Amino acid sequence: MKINRVLNNNSIVIKDKGVEKILIGSGIAFQKGKNDIVDPNKIEKIFVLEKENEKFKELLSTLPEEHIMLSEExxxxxxxxxxxxxxxxxHISLTDHLSFAIERMEKGIIMKNKLLNEIRLLYKQEFEIGLWAIDLVQKRIGIHFPIDEAAYLAIHIHTAKMKSSSGHxxxxxxxxxxxxxxxxxSSELNMEIDKGSISYQRLVTHLDFLISRKGSQQLDGEMFEMIKRKYDKAFHCAEKAASFVELEHNINFSESDLAYVALHLQRLINENS
Known part of the structure; x- marks a missing residue:
């Protein structure tokens, strides 16, 4: 394979049977130029230059190499x-985001993520990867990201995991x-909810379950009436929250759904008292 174009020290473009491809690898283009032979031992990743990857080629040509290699890692x-x-x-979205985030931090611009707690609970695995990533950035280039950035990275990773263009x-x-x-x-119950509690985590997970329409859970009539009567304050609160979701997002909760949410809310009420 011969080099068709050098993008930076760690990325090149080649032509393989008439198809353009991007090759990435640490030092793959060091002291090399067009028509030089590619060292196959230095190839770490290969991308076919389809329409979407034209943007990636542009990023590789313009962004700091250190940012690109951090993103790939x-x-x-x-x-x-x-x-x-x-x-x-x-490779486009995360590289672009991470590089811009590093630039922001270098200028002292810190962005808070108001969905931090929800993302941390809903996408635990991706959030842990985000934490690993911000630790990597600090070790490599001395930039200390706030924990909020781990949540931003988690969204990018989850979107790529779902392979959905509108996933983000x-x-x-x-x-x-x-x-x-x-x-x-919180407002209806007039209480500050402990977002570190197990009960809160269970509530958030259950709300995500319902919003995602992963299937309603069914209660028999007698059990439903018992919950509605015994935990009337929690049930009324669940109705208020569900009314908001129905009005703003056209998502409907069944009576059984409300009863299950009420059970979660009752735990929070008991813990608070």
Whole structure:
């Protein structure tokens, strides 16, 4: 294989049977130029230059090499941890995001993630990868990201995992709905909810379950009436939160759904008192 174009020290473009491909590897283009032979031992990743990857080629030509290699290391770690191959788009979205985030931090611009707690609970594995990534950045280039950045990275990773072009928006929207419901619940119950408690984590997980339409759980009539009567305050609060979701997002909860949410809320009430 011969080099067709050098993008940076760690990435080149070749032509293989008339098809353009990007080759990535540490030092793969060091002291090399067009028509030089590629060292196959230095090839770490190969991308076919389809339409989407034109953007990736542009990023490789313009972004700092250190940022690109950091991003690729995070992507490799994520794929090994999750045991799957992420969507190719992650090489564009995560690289672009991470480089911009590093630039922001260098200028002292810190962005808070208002969905931090929800993302941490809903996408635990991806969030752990995000934590690993911000630790890697600190070790390699001395940039200390706040924990909020781990949540931003988690969304990118989960989107690539789902292989959905609109996944990023859907994930953020779902986390926002959960957060809004928690705000309504906290206000209705007139209590500060401990977001570190097991009961809160279970509530958030269950709300995500319902919002994702993964199937309603059914209670018999007698059990439903008992919960509604015995935990009337919690049930009324569940109704308030569900009314918001129905009005704003056209998502309907069944009576059984409300009863299960009420059970979670009752735990929070008991713990608070």
């Amino acid at each position: 995070v992507i490799s770690y994520a794929e090994n941890t999750l045991g799957i191959q992420l969507s190719n788009h992650i 928006e859907k994930i953020a929207e779902k986390a926002q709905i959960v957060q809004n419901m928690i705000t309504i619940i």
